[in-house]
Amino acid sequence: MHATPVVHTDHSDHIHPPPEGFIRKYVFSTDHKVIAFQYLAVGIFFLMIAGSFAELIRVQLWNPKGTFLSFSTYNEMFTMHGTVGVWLVVIPLVTGALGNFIMPLQIGARDVAFPWLNMLSFWLFPVAGLILFSSFIFGLPSAGWTEYPPISLQYVGTAFWCLAIITIGISSTLTGLNFTATVVKMRAPGMTWTRMPLFTWATFATALVNMIATVALSAALLALFLDTVFHVPFFEADKGGAPVMYQHMFWFYSHPAVYIFILPAFGVISEVLPVFCRRTIFGYKMIAFSSLAIAILGFAVWAHHMFPSGIAPWLQLPFMIVTYAIGIPTGLKVFSWLATLWGGRIQFSTPMLYALAFLITFTFGGITGIFLAAVPADLHEHGSYFVVGHFHYVVAGGSVIGFLAAVTFWFPKATGRMLHEGLGKLGFWLFVIGLTGTFLPMHWLGLEGLPRRYASYEYFLARYPDVVFWNRVETVSSFFMAASVAILVINMIWSIRRGRASGINPWGARTLEWTISSPPPYYNFKKIPTVFGRPYDYSEPLPYRNLDNDVDAYPAPMPAPRPNPSLGGR
Amino acid sequence: MSALNSPLEAVEARYLDVDPVYAETRDIRLLGFVMALGADCVLFSSFIFAYLYLRTASPAWPPFVGGHQLPRLDTAFAALNSMVLFGSGVTMHYALENWKHLKKQAFNGWLAATIVLGILFLLGQGHEYLSAQMTWQGSSFGASFFTLTGMHGFHVLVGVCYLIVLMIQSNRGVYTGSKYFGLTAGTLYWHFVDVIWVFLFFLFYLW
Numbered sequence: 204m205h206a207t208p209v210v211h212t213d214h215s216d217h218i219h220p221p222p223e224g225f226i227r228k229y230v231f232s233t234d235h236k237v238i239a240f241q242y243l244a245v246g247i248f249f250l251m252i253a254g255s256f257a258e259l260i261r262v263q264l265w266n267p268k269g270t271f272l273s274f275s276t277y278n279e280m281f282t283m284h285g286t287v288g289v290w291l292v293v294i295p296l297v298t299g300a301l302g303n304f305i306m307p308l309q310i311g312a313r314d315v316a317f318p319w320l321n322m323l324s325f326w327l328f329p330v331a332g333l334i335l336f337s338s339f340i341f342g343l344p345s346a347g348w349t350e351y352p353p354i355s356l357q358y359v360g361t362a363f364w365c366l367a368i369i370t371i372g373i374s375s376t377l378t379g380l381n382f383t384a385t386v387v388k389m390r391a392p393g394m395t396w397t398r399m400p401l402f403t404w405a406t407f408a409t410a411l412v413n414m415i416a417t418v419a420l421s422a423a424l425l426a427l428f429l430d431t432v433f434h435v436p437f438f439e440a441d442k443g444g445a446p447v448m449y450q451h452m453f454w455f456y457s458h459p460a461v462y463i464f465i466l467p468a469f470g471v472i473s474e475v476l477p478v479f480c481r482r483t484i485f486g487y488k489m490i491a492f493s494s495l496a497i498a499i500l501g502f503a504v505w506a507h508h509m510f511p512s513g514i515a516p517w518l519q520l521p522f523m524i525v526t527y528a529i530g531i532p533t534g535l536k537v538f539s540w541l542a543t544l545w546g547g548r549i550q551f552s553t554p555m556l557y558a559l560a561f562l563i564t565f566t567f568g569g570i571t572g573i574f575l576a577a578v579p580a581d582l583h584e585h586g587s588y589f590v591v592g593h594f595h596y597v598v599a600g601g602s603v604i605g606f607l608a609a610v611t612f613w614f615p616k617a618t619g620r621m622l623h624e625g626l627g628k629l630g631f632w633l634f635v636i637g638l639t640g641t642f643l644p645m646h647w648l649g650l651e652g653l654p655r656r657y658a659s660y661e662y663f664l665a666r667y668p669d670v671v672f673w674n675r676v677e678t679v680s681s682f683f684m685a686a687s688v689a690i691l692v693i694n695m696i697w698s699i700r701r702g703r704a705s706g707i708n709p710w711g712a713r714t715l716e717w718t719i720s721s722p723p724p725y726y727n728f729k730k731i732p733t734v735f736g737r738p739y740d741y742s743e744p745l746p747y748r749n750l751d752n753d754v755d756a757y758p759a760p761m762p763a764p765r766p767n768p769s770l771g772g773r
Numbered sequence: 774m775s776a777l778n779s780p781l782e783a784v785e786a787r788y789l790d791v792d793p794v795y796a797e798t799r800d801i802r803l804l805g806f807v808m809a810l811g812a813d814c815v816l817f818s819s820f821i822f823a824y825l826y827l828r829t830a831s832p833a834w835p836p837f838v839g840g841h842q843l844p845r846l847d848t849a850f851a852a853l854n855s856m857v858l859f860g861s862g863v864t865m866h867y868a869l870e871n872w873k874h875l876k877k878q879a880f881n882g883w884l885a886a887t888i889v890l891g892i893l894f895l896l897g898q899g900h901e902y903l904s905a906q907m908t909w910q911g912s913s914f915g916a917s918f919f920t921l922t923g924m925h926g927f928h929v930l931v932g933v934c935y936l937i938v939l940m941i942q943s944n945r946g947v948y949t950g951s952k953y954f955g956l957t958a959g960t961l962y963w964h965f966v967d968v969i970w971v972f973l974f975f976l977f978y979l980w
Binding site for chain 1: 797800801804805808809811812813815816818819820822823826827830831836909910911912913914916917919920
């Protein structure tokens with residue numbers, strides 16, 4: 204028998220030279236790492252804007268009468284806070300910044316599948332922001348971040364809002380497409396699906412959701428735009444349109460969107476925990492496949508946002524059951540993380556503190572989500588502060604804490620410098636205390652019946668006098684979170700200039716990005732490594748061959764394992 | 774095009790002249806393109822959902838506007854126009870097959886036929902719009918009909934421009950007998966537009 208000739212591609216032939224000149228290098232760059240930094244910078248800029256809107260809301264609610272802002276300005280503020288927070292902060296940060304920087308490095312690729320498309324995706328993002336904020340000439344959108352018709356049809360701002368969100372939606376769709384193609388086609392040799400790092404798994408599931416769901420949102424907003432501007436009666440009941448139809452179309456995207464927020468954070472936690480426990484991740488396959496399960500089930504739960512909107516009663520029950528079913532894969536993840544901690548040699552570094560806080564705050568937000576999915580409970584809680592509390596526990600306590608864990612974890616890789624640990628811990632405690640103080644009281648205020656989106660709660664005082672106290676606690680606490688973000692930004696800027704050099708692998712982590720120099724070179728990998736196993740097994744040597752650096756020679760800078768007394772010396 | 778003479782040689786060349794880097798890039802681009810078409814499908818599906826929702830929510834279909842029921846659409850004319858579009862799918866298929874067999878003359882002919890049929894379809898659609906007895910703003914029927922067929926017509930228009938670009942590119946020697954991903958993508962896109970029309974034709978004219 205003749206031996207089959209093997210087509211051998213020597214990847215080191217295809218290293219492109221880095222671009223010359225400031226514009227090609229830093230502005231219109233196709234390098235995924237530069238694009239990640241661009242997403243990070245613009246995302247944090249919008250985070251500050253969304254945060255300022257939130258502080259204005261909180262200051263307004265200091266007094267029950269609400270005299271700080273006019274009521275219509277208040278409507279604009281909470282609308283813009285939600286819109287900017289969802290589409291211009293969280294989604295770009297967790298998919299654009301984290302996904303772009305980490306995923307190609309973790310799979311051993313030199314860039315994403317379509318680098319030029321990646322650049323386009325990024326540049327649509329500030330354009331969307333410009334479109335959204337240019338609406339202030341005619342009045343900012345003010346019908347809430349969901350922009351339900353018929354009320355949203357009354358404002359010109361809605362048209363700008365639609366255009367802006369369609370633009371950022373196209374950006375998300377293209378990013379999803381790009382990442383899916385990258386994960387499917389560009390993994391290093393030997394990296395089978397079940398050897399992929401868990402952050403890459405999470406990014407892959409997110410990318411699938413992004414690609415499918417975001418277009419549905421664009422369709423809903425295109426219809427809303429046509430209705431607002433050209434009076435095409437999709438949602439005007441007097442001409443045969445159906446306002447509730449908008450809610451279906453909107454939530455068909457916007458429920459999966461919360462999984463776009465949270466899945467990358469799940470991935471971050473799955474990477475951080477084994478590193479700082481010095482233990483292999485428990486239940487690798489459960490964590491990996493539950494991301495896919497969540498992504499798929501997420502498409503069949505949207506109507507749980509619409510229980511009081513007049514959908515058919517027979518339709519409520521299946522949506523309630525499927526929503527409960529999402530608790531199963533999510534619970535599998537949480538229990539796997541807890542089992543990873545069990546018997547680990549835990550090091551309380553800043554990323555690990557964020558990861559541990561995530562386990563508590565996210566789980567709390569998840570459980571209140573189960574309350575809201577129950578039809579009888581939801582009919583009481585819907586449209587109250589309970590929803591606001593739940594949502595922010597998931598987004599601030601889940602996505603943002605996951606994002607902060609990621610920033611503090613991968614900052615040394617991205618810049619070659621360590622963040623200041625003291626400032627990092629100060630920021631952590633400020634954030635967690637602020638989070639609890641701001642969003643925890645919302646739960647009981649909501650159960651008492653305090654409705655969301657009201658500019659004043661004067662009428663509420665007679666029945667529940669404690670409402671003033673708790674609102675003031677929330678307002679004060681919210682400034683703790685603002686301070687935490689400010690400290691993070693100061694810490695990042697200071698550390699880039701003055702921070703301690705990090706070396707290749709400061710945490711002793713085992714995924715591929717920790718085998719190349721920090722910051723990674725333009726081409727990422729001089730030689731494409733070969734992968735022989737999963738990256739989490741701390742009892743084994745690194746499962747890679749053909750690495751650029753002899754990283755096995757770097758001893759993990761960790762103290763020797765100490766027996767855990769609670770486990771009888773295991 | 775390459776210096777090969779016979780179709781057989783061309784087929785052989787496709788298997789012998791394997792450029793591994795090109796093959797890898799082509800795979801990635803094909804996946805990306807198919808996923809983009811899938812995302813486009815979601816766009817149409819969303820508006821089809823809206824149409825079905827509005828249709829089932831309405832007490833009568835076609836709905837009443839100002840006390841009068843709107844007439845049904847002209848099925849016979851649309852059927853004729855559909856044949857034009859489906860026919861263009863057939864001609865596009867022959868165009869690509871001829872390219873694969875290095876029959877450049879035939880390729881040009883079939884591609885030109887596809888472009889002409891696409892333009893004919895657009896003209897037919899324009900006629901349909903002008904003679905329609907309802908407006909975009911007047912009723913939920915008009916809203917969903919003009920939006921969906923308008924989106925589809927826009928896709929056909931983009932497709933016609935795309936095919937014209939492909940024709941220019943192929944005659945300038947951008948594609949060869951073994952590297953012609955642009956032509957594959959154009960064909961896929963054109964078939965995609967055809968398939969969408971199958972659904973729209975059923976939903977608006979036959980049902």
